[in-house]
Amino acid sequence: MSDTKDDVVKETIQDAIEIVKDHANDDHDHDVHAGDNGDHGDHGDHGGHHTSLGLSNTKLAMWLFLGSECLLFGGLISTYMLYRNRHSEDVGPDQLWDIPFTSASSFVLLMSSLTMVLAVSAANRKDDRNTKLWLVVTAVLGGLFVSGQVYEFTTFYREGLGYTESLFASSFYTLTGFHGVHVSVGIIMLMATMGMIAKNKISGDKAETVEMVGLYWHFVDVVWIIIFTLVYLIPA
């Protein structure tokens, strides 16, 4: 009888030890996964920081950030819409806008969204080579867009549209300038992600990291879709 009780106690202790060991192993696995970049299927690979909703905190934060960015750009676009007629007669949208050039820029940015989604797709397939390739192509297309914007600003300035020239000028430069800064930050993010993949420095889920950069990049594209129509195509 006492032997049976001892056996039960032993088994219980043994189970308790196994549970403690499993916990220790889980923590270890979590740390290893966070550093190995290989598998991105488990939760530890998503950084291990999940909400009670079972969602990735990183992704949740990114969507929250993008939602707040809507308010930022909403304010800038509204300000431009309000002041777009407040300019001198000889330096206004009719004299300045070069629709074919801006259309080409828009097309470039639109295509960069395609290359970005191809990078995300490659990352999901764990195809590092194509992920890096599409990230670089996206960054190059983004660079082309920013170059176009610099050229456009320079041309406008030479034609007499200084930043403080009119309310139209200030609101236009602020809106498109803010967008340009966002694209530039996106390019830095793309190049940094590419470099980190090349050096295998991404801790956690590689595919999710590329996807987060992708979300930001697509948002920048979406904002330009609105700016292109409201600022350039709809006449003041």
Next chain:
Amino acid sequence: MDVDAPTTPEVEVEHDDPDAPAGVAASAGDDHDDHGDHEHLSDNKYIVIAVILAVITAAEVAASYIDLGPAFIPLLLFMMAIKFFVVVSYFMHLKFDNNVFKRLFYTGLFLAVFVYVVALLTFRFFES
């Protein structure tokens, strides 16, 4: 491990993954189960979507050179909205993602549109 399994459902995913073939799109879909119902389109479909977006952009530019009368601005806004939602839904995967993400983004968008339309109405923008 047995003790953990019922309280942490992610452990089950962890067990499943090593069996999944690497590099298969299906595994990528499984991997993102925790993000919601995450469906990944094929690369060819993304290219088709990009072509559609490019065609709409070309139509927008063409419309700006044609005299469409009072239909011009509503038509441009309609095409802009289509492009916006196509990029957000397919390129940003919001159509296939968890509803929480949709609510977060669309709440921000709705708030922005509402607040600034009210602001513009206050400034009598739409009367000019």
